[in-house]
Amino acid sequence: MDTIFTRGPSLNNRLTLAIVLSVLLIIVDHKLEGFKSTRVYLNSLMSPLQYLANLPGLMLNESAQRLTSREQLLSENQKLNNQLLLMSEKLQQFEVIQKENDQLRELLEAPLRVASRKMVAELMAVDENPYSQQVVINKGAIDGVYLSQPVIDDEGVVGQVMEVGTTNSRVLLIADVTHAIPVRSLRNDIRFIATGSGSINELYLEHVPHSVDIKAGDTLVSSGLGRVFPEGYPVALVTEVIRDESRPFARVIAKPLAKLDRLRHLLLLWQPEEDGVESNNEEVEELTDA
Template sequence: MFTVNPTAILQLGFWVTLSIVMMTVDHRYQYLNGVRDVLGTVVYPFQYLMQLPTNTKGWLEQNLAGRGTLLEENARLREKQIFLNAQLQKLTTLEAENRRLRSLLESTVNTPEKMLIAELLAVDFDPYRHHILLNRGRQHNVYVGQPVLDQQGIIGQIIHADPFSSTAILVTDANHALPIQINRTGVRTLALGTGNFQELKLLHVPNNEDVKVGDLLVTSGLGGRFPRGYPVATVTKFEPGSPFANIIAKPVAQLDRIREVMLLENAPPDEKPAPTPAPTPAPAPTAAPVPRRHS
């Protein structure tokens, strides 16, 4: 059994009473503020050292987590930037396509003939074989010989039509000839392809003919395939020669950059009404054969 020491009880009572008195006095009169400041100053280094490991751990965790978060955010923003740049490029392409289509639609408003808009599917890259593949065919009433143009002017004609696609020959193809006339004077001739997207050659124009650089060449309507009056090219070179002048013209359409074209919806040759028979004329002399070209 433990024995109770009266002295210890008295000491405990003394210190408890003293503590109560000191707390009461400090609460009312703030006598111990100086003592508290001194004790706080003395104890602070020990408190700091005791808290240092915990603070260091928290700082490391925060910075490491923050760096990881920043790296993830940076990667996410980089991916978003790439996506937005791709979208911007697509919007730029769509804007350019929208301008081309608007230009095509505006040109169809000023054209009495019906138009069918087609897009390029492929291009023949042979230097002298200027053919393009279009996404319209016989199911869209496309026919061989149908004129093809863009918002600037004539670019060629259909030479083959499948059910859902067709092939067009450009006016610059070395095997293509187009009846044209000089818009200023009405002089008629043929414009031959040269295999160069930037050049057409005019045939059989006398040296004394009134032709000037800058003259606009338009379709003459001869042959019944191309309607009259559509722009084709402008004269860029006129040199007298023997026996005919050397005349070079540049197509008004940018044939190496076309994306969309228009097909003139005229009646195909086999659907046009046959002309009324006329009295048989006297036999005419046979002309010398000429090289076969698309016209």
């Protein structure tokens, strides 16, 4: 029987043609970025489907929360009240220290550090590719999100925005092998470059000489170099330092402080010069009040 599959070129020729066209499209996309705008449109087109795919999980979470026992809610409320009291005490000390710091900067004629705009985002999806550490959040271009925007959680730096759609965005985590962030040691201010290992719980410090003063337990914070991540946000904790004299550099392993495997609520940061100080914490305060 003559079918449509027996007409025209053979299957081998069709496969060869498809492979050639695919390679050409990959080269054009990589070298010329010819499909950058197309990807944005496709991402915006797929965002309703992502919201629909995320809807069953939201419904199950809502149902589970409604079934939570009264005793558990009372216990959690007591713990949160205790934490709020402790944080309020620390905030009072912080405000005094910040005021003294501003006065010292004025005396030294150093520029004052101004607050930046912040926005709370929620996790929508996690990339299932084992060789890629990426997540999707529910904020996009209509919310003012931009490429390379820093993202943190309540513990430390999470990553930066790599793709922006209309209503959602894709975030590259600091554990991804393609990600690097300038950091400094909180103990002695020595600067390093922390790169992702591909594992959710490991970072590597690149090109660390054997003579450098670094040890397990050192806290690494963002250095502010590169003008992507603001200075002073916690990044990782050094867990292991291996000094093998047969190798040109020491092998330094650190663990991200952000809970990359348990992300739920994230915080988007804006550069201080891009927004005023007056409306910097609107969404954060709304979430706290709720």
